[in-house]
């Protein structure tokens with residue numbers, strides 16, 4: 001199994017203590033996290049791929065959430081009677097899900113059917129557009145000959161095609177509409193799917209139902225979710241407005257132009273409704289994946305009660321989808337009254353990068369416990385730290401201004417670096433390092449970082465061309481040159497591990513691949529001490545590699561026995577993690 005390099009940075013944290021806002025402590029870098037629990041989350045859907053520059057605003061939380069505007073969703077009471085949490089409104093974070101009793105690791109927090117979902121265009125053929133099940137295992141999926149976009153499994157084909165006919169024509173135009181309006185095609189598809197739901201079920205009861213332990217929410221639940229209109233850029237709003245307008249004017253049902261909400265004839269209001277759907281998608285849509293194939297983000301779904309859980313870079317829950325149902329599970333034991341949180345993003349990133357990603361794609365300034373802990377005592381400091389070059393010190397240089405420079409290339413010249421042990425300061429302004437002495441070459445932490453980033457990028461470019469031999473040489477040289485200068489948990493070192501492991505595997509060097517894989521697992525468990533399906537994937541690789549080594553003809557019996565035992569231990573870990581994250585302990589296929 002080749003591990004996707006991007007997956008390496010997805011990780012999940014253990015929430016060690018209970019109540020989120022007050023008592024919680026995030027362990028600093030010296031803490032050990034025994035009994036780590038598991039969880040996986042993919043990020044919330046980002047609807048526009050182009051990266052936007054978002055200026056950081058101080059105190060933006062104040063504007064983020066105004067408690068007065070929040071209402072409970074129509075189906076909230078039903079959910080509270082069936083699942084172990086209730087919603088409360090908290091200053092700056094809006095609605096929060098709070099445990100109504102003690103919860104055990106692996107327990108279901110909510111299992112929810114999507115109100116609507118949209119397979120991502122690039123993965124159009126991966127899942128059935130009706131049941132969202134994996135199409136790879138379906139012998140003869142059927143594609144709509146009209147739009148050549150919708151595709152169904154054999155079980156769904158007959159019924160799905162009948163309803164699809166009603167909006168097939170508009171589906172055919174979507175690509176063009178997206179192009180003309182410069183609006184994301186998947187976003188427009190999602191808007192269309194929600195508008196259809198609204199037009200078909202607009203007058204249906206607003207409270208959902210629970211069937212076989214799964215909540216089926218309503219479109220009215222969706223309409224009560226949060227949006228961030230104030231944070232959307234003018235360009236985004238304009239393109240969405242243009243796209244929605246074009247959608248409206250091409251809205252053809254059975255050959256007739258029809259109002260979306262049949263009881264509402266105002267064109268303007270309809271446009272507003274479509275725009276609101278776009279905003280709702282932007283803030284609330286969840287990635288849906290295929291559990292047994294690395295949980296790839298193949299579709300986007302709307303799950304109003306999963307959306308009640310706020311983000312934390314130190315979450316205690318994870319989500320995973322199967323078909324149209326998204327299930328959130330506790331990744332550790334959680335005590336009554338604690339807030340239940342998911343992670344919307346990959347967590348093996350420096351704090352500033354995580355915050356930047358959340359600001360850019362989810363439009364909020366993260367106030368989770370991990371981000372609120374002073375950097376100098378948080379494990380986050382290690383992810384972008386250089387080792388202190390002062391002889392015998394052993395401390396790390398922590399940046400004063402921790403910026404997401406990797407994304408924004410902002411001017412970092414104003415930042416200084418302070419050793420967390422000897423407290424000496426290095427500053428690029430005066431180009432001095434400690435005691436006023438000039439420093440040279442790579443000892444300057446700011447230069448070291450830039451050099452490391454460039455070297456890694458060069459190695460990755462070769463790796464991406466699948467030139468494994470050359471890439472391995474570059475990655476090994478990179479690690480040799482920067483290990484000891486950057487902190488062992490530095491994100492650049494971590495980013496080099498997965499491609500190196502894959503290179504070694506591809507080149508048949510299982511021994512080295514095992515060593516690198518163990519490094520990955522060690523780093524992941526230190527930085528994001530909870531488990532996750534990504535962590536399970538690395539354990540699975542490790543297990544596979546040990547088993548392969550045990551089976552090699554050159555391996556002696558005694559050593560083969562040891563490898564087999566190590567392989568079994570790793571696979572046992574995979575089962576344990578999957579049991580908690582997915583509720584089933586089979587090995588991935």
Ligand SMILES: C[S@@+](CC[C@H](N)C(=O)[O-])C[C@H]1O[C@@H](n2cnc3c(N)ncnc32)[C@H](O)[C@@H]1O
Nearest residue numbers: 093094095226307308309310311364366367368
């Ligand atoms: C999917 S919703 C979560 C539920 C939301 N609190 C509500 O009332 O609907 C995501 C929004 O919640 C808020 N939020 C979630 N996690 C947060 C965090 N860690 N820090 C600050 N705001 C957060 C942000 O406004 C974000 O856009």
